[in-house]
Amino acid sequence: MRIVSGIQPTGNLHLGNYLGAIRNWVAMQEDAAATGGQCLYFLADLHAISMPHVPADLAANTREMVAALVACGIDPDRSVLFNQAQVPQHSEMQWLLNGTARMGWLNRMTQWKDKAGKNREGQSVALFTYPVLQAADVLIYQATHVPVGEDQKQHLELARDIAQKFNNDFCPEDAPLFTLPDPFIPPEAARIMSLRDGSSKMSKSDPSDMSRINMTDDADTIMQKIKKAKTDPEPLPGDKAGLEGRPEAANLVGIYAVMAGVSVDNVLAQFGGEGFGKFKPALGELLVEKLAPINTRFLELREDREALDAILRKGAEKARALAIPTLEKTYDALGLVRG
Ligand code: TYM
Numbered sequence: 263m264r265i266v267s268g269i270q271p272t273g274n275l276h277l278g279n280y281l282g283a284i285r286n287w288v289a290m291q292e293d294a295a296a297t298g299g300q301c302l303y304f305l306a307d308l309h310a311i312s313m314p315h316v317p318a319d320l321a322a323n324t325r326e327m328v329a330a331l332v333a334c335g336i337d338p339d340r341s342v343l344f345n346q347a348q349v350p351q352h353s354e355m356q357w358l359l360n361g362t363a364r365m366g367w368l369n370r371m372t373q374w375k376d377k378a379g380k381n382r383e384g385q386s387v388a389l390f391t392y393p394v395l396q397a398a399d400v401l402i403y404q405a406t407h408v409p410v411g412e413d414q415k416q417h418l419e420l421a422r423d424i425a426q427k428f429n430n431d432f433c434p435e436d437a438p439l440f441t442l443p444d445p446f447i448p449p450e451a452a453r454i455m456s457l458r459d460g461s462s463k464m465s466k467s468d469p470s471d472m473s474r475i476n477m478t479d480d481a482d483t484i485m486q487k488i489k490k491a492k493t494d495p496e497p498l499p500g501d502k503a504g505l506e507g508r509p510e511a512a513n514l515v516g517i518y519a520v521m522a523g524v525s526v527d528n529v530l531a532q533f534g535g536e537g538f539g540k541f542k543p544a545l546g547e548l549l550v551e552k553l554a555p556i557n558t559r560f561l562e563l564r565e566d567r568e569a570l571d572a573i574l575r576k577g578a579e580k581a582r583a584l585a586i587p588t589l590e591k592t593y594d595a596l597g598l599v600r601g
Pocket residue numbers: 266267268269270271278279280281282283284306309395396399400408409410411412413414451452453454455463464465
């Protein structure tokens with residue numbers, strides 16, 4: 263098993279990232295240790311320049327995100343932890359795959375449509391070609407599994423399409439170059455929603471900080487955000503079917519279930535019939551209890567800039583060594599002479 267995944271260092275790690283992706287990164291790191299597999303996790307800083315950004319913030323956020331990932335349980339001695347900018351093979355691979363990706367495929371990406379909105383002409387070329395870099399990120403390591411939240415599924419399907427077309431167009435039938443990666447999407451927390459609007463996902467780019475729980479929020483802030491979370495006036499139902507048509511309630515109950523490691527029906531067996539006045543403080547306390555150790559560790563780690571840079575340097579060195587063989591084969595397959 264070769265497990266590869268990335269996260270953009272564009273702000274704080276939030277509960278959606280943690281429950282949708284990072285928690286599984288950590289679990290897969292443990293599985294890989296037991297089965298002889300390998301995990302590569304990276305900060306997608308090259309992706310982050312597809313949107314307007316402040317360079318000093320990107321640098322600071324990159325280091326903060328390393329501290330956050332290590333605090334969540336990613337062990338840089340067992341997993342390869344790095345940032346894309348120190349592994350230029352990702353960008354080279356993207357260019358090589360640009361010859362295979364089709365405009366029509368990229369035009370269909372919902373993230374492109376959402377982010378560009380009505381102003382497509384005004385967007386950076388990077389925002390449009392972003393999914394090709396994402397394909398390069400996983401194909402260059404021959405990833406077998408990619409743990410992500412639901413919103414990244416379409417990008418991974420595109421990576422598979424690019425791999426398949428490249429294999430068909432440039433490789434002998436019995437010797438395909440690229441492994442087709444499988445997305446690994448946790449069914450229970452694939453899509454954590456905003457605390458202010460049950461129809462949009464929890465996101466770093468939401469202008470309201472009240473819409474998300476950041477992994478760096480202190481206990482008071484977490485309690486406050488949960489208390490203010492949007493809900494409806496009804497008490498909680500006794501079973502899962504009763505959450506239908508109640509997206510805010512479903513989101514909060516879902517978060518409780520995953521954080522407590524129990525099923526949604528279990529949570530409702532406990533809280534069914536109760537109002538949010540009782541449920542919200544219980545959820546807030548559970549979050550505070552589970553996130554406190556991560557928070558403490560994060561605050562310690564973020565102070566040591568040299569240690570964080572050393573983690574990235576070491577990770578990048580390992581990543582480059584793993585990336586080069588497939589990159590060289592890709593140049594060869596395309597007939598590009600390398601001397
Ligand atoms: P990013 O930085 O937006 O998010 C990182 C991971 O968190 C998941 N996620 C969520 N899961 C559940 N509920 C939510 N509300 C939520 N918000 C975010 C995302 O699905 C993701 O798994 N393009 C990617 C980064 C990337 C990548 C890659 C991922 C670049 N190259 C290669 C995998 C493989 C992104 O912007 O994720």
